[in-house]
Structures are given as C-alpha cells and as structure tokens.
Amino acid sequence: MIQANQLTKRYGKHTILEAIDLEIGDGERVAVLGSNGAGKTTLLKCMLGLVGFEGRLTIDGLDVKSSGRAVRQRLAYVPQMPPVFDLSLSAFLDLFGAIRDVDPASVASRLSDLGLALDVYADKPMRQLSGGMLQKAYLALALAADSAVLLLDEPTAGLDPGSRREFIEHLADVNGDRGMVLATHRLEEAESIADRLIILHRGGIVFDGPLDDSNGTDARGTIGGRELEQVVKRFLTAADQPAGDR
Amino acid sequence: MIGPLVRREIRDAIRRYWFVVNAVAFASAGLLLMLFGQSDVMVLGYRGFARSLAGLMHLALVFVPLMAIIPAVVAISGERETGTLDYILAQPVTASQVFASKWLGVATAVLISVLIGLGITGVVALARGVPGVLIFGLLALSLLLAAAFVSIGLLVSSFTGSRTRATSIGLTVWLILLGLGTLGIMSSFVQWGLQPTLLQVWAVINPIEAYRLAGITIMDPDATSLGAVGQALLGRFGQAGVVALAGASMVGWCVGGLLAGKKLFSARAL
Numbered sequence: 001m002i003q004a005n006q007l008t009k010r011y012g013k014h015t016i017l018e019a020i021d022l023e024i025g026d027g028e029r030v031a032v033l034g035s036n037g038a039g040k041t042t043l044l045k046c047m048l049g050l051v052g053f054e055g056r057l058t059i060d061g062l063d064v065k066s067s068g069r070a071v072r073q074r075l076a077y078v079p080q081m082p083p084v085f086d087l088s089l090s091a092f093l094d095l096f097g098a099i100r101d102v103d104p105a106s107v108a109s110r111l112s113d114l115g116l117a118l119d120v121y122a123d124k125p126m127r128q129l130s131g132g133m134l135q136k137a138y139l140a141l142a143l144a145a146d147s148a149v150l151l152l153d154e155p156t157a158g159l160d161p162g163s164r165r166e167f168i169e170h171l172a173d174v175n176g177d178r179g180m181v182l183a184t185h186r187l188e189e190a191e192s193i194a195d196r197l198i199i200l201h202r203g204g205i206v207f208d209g210p211l212d213d214s215n216g217t218d219a220r221g222t223i224g225g226r227e228l229e230q231v232v233k234r235f236l237t238a239a240d241q242p243a244g245d246r
Numbered sequence: 247m248i249g250p251l252v253r254r255e256i257r258d259a260i261r262r263y264w265f266v267v268n269a270v271a272f273a274s275a276g277l278l279l280m281l282f283g284q285s286d287v288m289v290l291g292y293r294g295f296a297r298s299l300a301g302l303m304h305l306a307l308v309f310v311p312l313m314a315i316i317p318a319v320v321a322i323s324g325e326r327e328t329g330t331l332d333y334i335l336a337q338p339v340t341a342s343q344v345f346a347s348k349w350l351g352v353a354t355a356v357l358i359s360v361l362i363g364l365g366i367t368g369v370v371a372l373a374r375g376v377p378g379v380l381i382f383g384l385l386a387l388s389l390l391l392a393a394a395f396v397s398i399g400l401l402v403s404s405f406t407g408s409r410t411r412a413t414s415i416g417l418t419v420w421l422i423l424l425g426l427g428t429l430g431i432m433s434s435f436v437q438w439g440l441q442p443t444l445l446q447v448w449a450v451i452n453p454i455e456a457y458r459l460a461g462i463t464i465m466d467p468d469a470t471s472l473g474a475v476g477q478a479l480l481g482r483f484g485q486a487g488v489v490a491l492a493g494a495s496m497v498g499w500c501v502g503g504l505l506a507g508k509k510l511f512s513a514r515a516l
Binding site: 048084 | 249250251254258328329330332333335336337338339340341
C-alpha cells in the first residue's frame, strides 16, 4: 500500500506538490493524469525516494525517507524518456537484472513478448536503438522484476501511435495482482490500464475516483454524472488560465 | 548489489580511450626520462639514478593527479547530465552504494593505469641498477596520490550537474594544488608578512606538495632540493616524520574526500 500524508515538494520558491494526501491499495491500478508541470513525475520521484520532500510517504509501511532501498525493492520504474547507457542492450539488461536479482531468461522472455528479439539486438549499443526499443527494454526489466508496484512515467511519450497502442495493450495484460501507478496526460491510456483516476493540477489532487463511473469528487464536491472526458478536459486545459478565469 | 555496479564502472573505464592513452603516455615519458636522463654530472643536487627518478617524480606529480581527477569529476556529473543516474538510484541500492561503486570503479582503472605507466618505467630503471626500494617507494606514493585525486574528483562530481562544469572545477582545483595555491600564498606572504608556518602547513596539506616532500625525502636523504620550507619541516620532524606526515596528508584527502563526497551525493540524491 502506498500512503502519502501532507506530501509537499518545493523547488526553491516553486511548490510542485502541495499537501497531497493519498492512499493506493495493494494491486490497485491508478492513473495519475495532469498537464505538463502538474507534478506527476515529481510524485513518482518522491515515491522512489529520488527527491527530498516534506510530509510522510510510506510504501507497505516502509518510510521512503529512511528505508529507500527496501522501498525501491517493491517498486519497478519505467522512466519517461529512457536514458541511454553507454552499454549494449544485453549488458544493460545483465547489469540491472543482476541489481534486481532477476533471472536473465525471464527478461529475455518479456522482451520477446514485447516484440523485441534479444538474440537480434543483444550486441547493439543502446544509442543505436530506437526510442520504442529502449522503452520496451525498460518495461521488460520492470515486468521481470519481483516488485509489487510498477511506476510508469509517461512510458509512451516517445512512441508512434502504433507502438503506443501495442505498449498499452501489454500493460493492460500485466498480471492483475500487480499494482500500477501510471503518470500520463492521455485519458485513453488511463482508461485502458487503470481502474482509478487521480487528476493532479498545480500540485494538488483535484479529482480522485474510479474510472468506470467517474463518481469521484473534485475539490469542490461530487462530480456525479458529469462526463469524465469533460472533467479531464477541464483540468488539462486549465493549466494556462489564471485561477479566477476557471 | 554493489558488485554489478563496480564491474560496470571498471569495464566502462577500461573501455574508454583515456585509460590506455594515459598509461602509454605516462610510460613513454617515463622511459624517455630513464633512458636519456642518467648522467654522472651533478645537476640540481641529484646524481645519476636519483636525478632520473626525480625527473620521473616531477612528471608524476603533474601527470598522476590529472589522470585521476578528470575521469573522477565526470563519473557522477556525466550520469546526472544524461539522466542515467536517476535510473540507477531508482533501483534497490542506496546512494552510498552507488557512490562507493563509482569510487571503486574509477580508482581501480586509474590505479591500473598508473601502475602500468610507472611500472614499465620501473622495470627499466631496475634493469639499470636503480634500487628497488626507491622505485617501489615512488610507485606507492604515486598510487596514494592517484587515490587522493580520485576522491577529490568524485567530491567535485557529487555536487555538479554537468560534465563541462565538473571538468572546469576539477582543472581549477588541480591548477591550484599544482602551483597556483603556492604562488598565491607566497605572494600573500610577501604582501602581508604572514607567518612562514603557513607555507609549511600548505606544503603538508596540499597532496601534490606532500607527494613532492615525501618523494624527495625518500630519494635524496640530503634533501638538497627540498627548498626552505621542506628543509624547515625536515629539521622539525626528521626524515621519517616528513614522510609520515606527507603520507597521512594523502590518505586524509583520500578518505576525507570520499566521505565528504558520499555525504554530499547522498544529500543531493534525496
């Protein structure tokens, strides 16, 4: 279970996340939706202990600040822009497979499921692989890792529409016991994968509710029967407007 | 979980050109000094092999810190720049483990490089009758100096976010320790009449000066080329004392830089 109490993150004078209270249950699949700069990536980085923050954040009861290593053992992360290591694909998979104690055959099998044949690309330097291939490699590692929750930070950002669809289908097929936190700004991705939607706007949660009937609540009360798409549009397009205009 | 990270660091370092280039350049310069530097003519207080070894030591005190600090300053800042560091830190490892793996990886590669460069020259020197104890003494001091500069480089790298900035700071530190610092203190000494002990303290805490002090003291018991500061230290602490102080200074930089870098890196990582 992921639990955040009054989670606040500031960079200098800028508040990125403000007093977030959040609870994500075991095996729950949550999409965190928000426009650019809403705080989605920062929220995931807080969960991973990659940035300092105020407030309290625990994963399975473990404090992120004091038990970072144990927390990260429970989380597998797919970054937004796959970083390119100065390694061949197989060396990359071996390195991070060894760190996470993952069976290399399991990674190869996941990679093959994702449509990337390791025997063809094993010796290729990562810098020669396309964004889609890299993203698949990162996802294969995350899927093969023995972690309770997948943290996916806009994993389809650099993919073409076809690859994006394929990628999302794979994620939707992931074992149901596994929790997932997907940061995205695409509602269709959230609908395909998640069963709960959180909308972040200007560092705060403005909507939190199930995706099936959109009966969540916004900051001012129950949204009720309002169309989910309208709700999402309202917050995603509101980013550039002054607060008084909305 | 530190093993795979250390292995990757060593593999990376060895695969890159600097490792071979440094070893070959250092060995070539050392061999030239050894082959053409020996003479029975007394120059600057040295005679025969001592003169050649002194040349080698002065070559090492410029070369070794540079060989160590450049790969060290980019080790973390480079990964921060490319975004790979965040992914490493997102794994079940601690920031301290990542920092330790960086130190072990860079230090191993640099020490091997120094060992090859100085080792080849040392073998030639041994064949020409230079006492082994002098060669091993110089080698041990050079390895200590290299380890100290790996720590200093990683300390710089722990708080910098780009290779360019880290390299600029690293080169500035190297230049200050190599001579600019001494010149600055000496001009301040003349200008404001500072205590001469300041120069003695600087000679001991500056790892390059400490290396020079220990090297000359080991190779030339008369220490004729130590200069006034070195002579004063020798008079105060004796030969063994000066070598011990200089060694402690380099070990101090090595351990102190490592601990301070680890603390800064961990604080910045979270």
